[in-house]
Amino acid sequence: MTDDIPAGPPAGTSTIDALSDQFVADLAAASPLLATMAGIPGFDDRIDDLSPAGLDARHDLAEQAMTALRGAASTGPSDDVAKAVLLERLAVSADTYHSGWLHAALNVIESPLQEVRMVFDLMPTDTPEQVAVMAARMRAVPEALAGYRESLRLAAGRGQVAAVRQVVKCAQQCRTYAGTAEHDGFFRRMAQSLPGPAASPEELRSAARSADAAYADLAAFLEDELSPAAPENDAVGLERYVLASRDFLGATVDLGGAYDWGWAEFLAIEREMTEVAAVVNREQVNRKQGNGKHGGGNGARAAAAALDADPAYQVHGQDGLKRWMQDLSDRAVVELGRSHFDIPEPIRTLECRIAPPGGGVGAYYTGPSDDFSRPGRMWWSVETDREQFSTWRETSVVYHEGVPGHHLQIATSVFARERLNDFQRLLAVTSGHAEGWALYAERLVRELGYLEDPGDLLGMLDSQLFRAARVIVDIGMHLGEKIPPGTGFHEGERWTPDLGLEFLTTRTLTDEAHCRDEIDRYLGWPGQAPSYKLGERVWLAGREAARRRQGPDFDLKKFHTAALNLGGMGLDPLAKQLAAL
Secondary structure (H helix, E strand, C coil), X not given: CCCCCXXXXXXXXXXXXXXXXXXXXXXXXXXXXXXXXXXXCCCCCCCCCCCHHHHHHHHHHHHHHHHHHHCCCCCCHHHHHHHHHHHHHHHHHHHHHHXXXXXXXXXXXXXXXXXXXXXXXXXXXXXXXXXXXXXXXXXXXXXXXXXXXXXXXXXXXXXXXXXXXXXXXXXXXXXXXXXXXXXXXXXXXXHHHCCCCCCCHHHHHHHHHHHHHHHHHHHHHHHHHHHHHXXXXXXXXXXXXXXXHHHHHCCCCCHHHXXXXXXXXXXXXXXXXXXXXXXXXXHHHHXXXXXXXXXXXXXXXXXXXXXXXXXXXXXXXXXXXXXXXXXXXXXXHHHHHHHCCCCCHHHHXXXXXXXXXXXXXXXXXXXXXXXXXXXEEEEEECCCXXXXXXXXXXXXXXXXXXCCCHHHHHHHHHHCCCCCCHHHHHCCCCHHHHHHHHHHHHHHHHHCCCCCCHHHHHHXXXXXXXHXXXXXXXXXXXXXXXXXXXXXXXXXXXXXHHHHHHHHHHHCCCCHHXXXXXXXXXXXXXXXXXXXXXXXXXXXXXXXHHHHHHHHHCCHHHHHHHXXXXXXXXXXXXXHHHCCC
């Protein structure tokens, strides 16, 4: 095993690399939102054409790239990988387009509705010229959302509409973005916080008013026109689920087998949590007795309540949360970069921020720009009125989103310009690959001794438990699976959203508001939720296979370096590549 596999010529020297690079350039021009999110400069003043014509044009680009790539000769193993990775992504993109559901894309977490708003979080505002670029993009919001309505209307005419739950909640998001009489809209708040564009401040304010109004118009459309056409049933059924799962995983899996495996994982983690909770409860009782207090309880839920009430595990205010996660992230970069990973200097910067209101609760990551002028960022989306946060619940999340999780993996790919073509560096990552690695990273930091505190360990196990629950509930709700015997939960019944919510609130330690957001997310984003544990399974299997093959010569740091240097891909090609390390 070497740090430079797959072997072959430097990226950009083969026909396949050239075709991959050209596809990224063409797609960036056709999708300015994607360009900004991927950190490709030159398109920040524009927004995608979200109308049917715009979707057709981007599909044509993909078809042309697929035809050219199929006829391109490979120069060796690295070209074989590059070709397979791009062809797999192009094929699933084409199948999604032909299904018709691309035009109907609407859900509470990741659809054009959120992408148009969230892209502004990634734009620089340090100079008047940069603010002027942002103002130009704000002026493009109304036309973009009008085109989006065209696509939704076209799909609705074919009978393809998101479930009413998604439509109603997305309308609520739009209202939050648009603002009310009591609260300014997102764009007006942003305009008020900026120094003003190179032209006149009034132009910025006018652009902001138009963008806010466009979201109000979208909310009205969703409520008045789309909602009456939306089905009540949330489940998408087998055909749509198989395609969506393939998109997120970069693989086709046995869904029934994955459902059964999810239950086995869940019950095993639940048993370990009970053991760790007993340790937490004993420590909490001893601490209270030492303070002249009494109390305590049994089980994971009692341990969670005790930890939530313990000042040693609390931070206060959103600024306090931001400082805490930045400090933990910075320490992880320094310590893990010293002993367990090679972390180049540009990757060592990770910014931690509180996300603007309007989306669901939870943490997420956005990658660095191609030149690293915009660093990778960890965002925490929290309830606007929440003031107290429990660090034991969130410690492993920082590792998941930062180092050694998403940031290390994604920024390493962006940095690998001499090894990977532009598609592999910037656009090839799948949810199974990325979320699988990040969940593996949570487990890894435990192995490396960073979760010795029983409270933090309980938080990590609950994170693992929740991801196992996602496999069960997501597949279960969409495919109407039966709940098997021996699980202690409504055995023999078929999954419904109400049962999904009950399961999350009674069998995990996550608060009810978050659980409600999660159910909405699974129902609107089928196939994504299982990608964490199914991806982690591939990473763990690859590591253990390498350990068995190499015996005493196995080096964990070299394995991680080689694996991260592969770049983004689906789980099927990932399994093949890890098998060669």
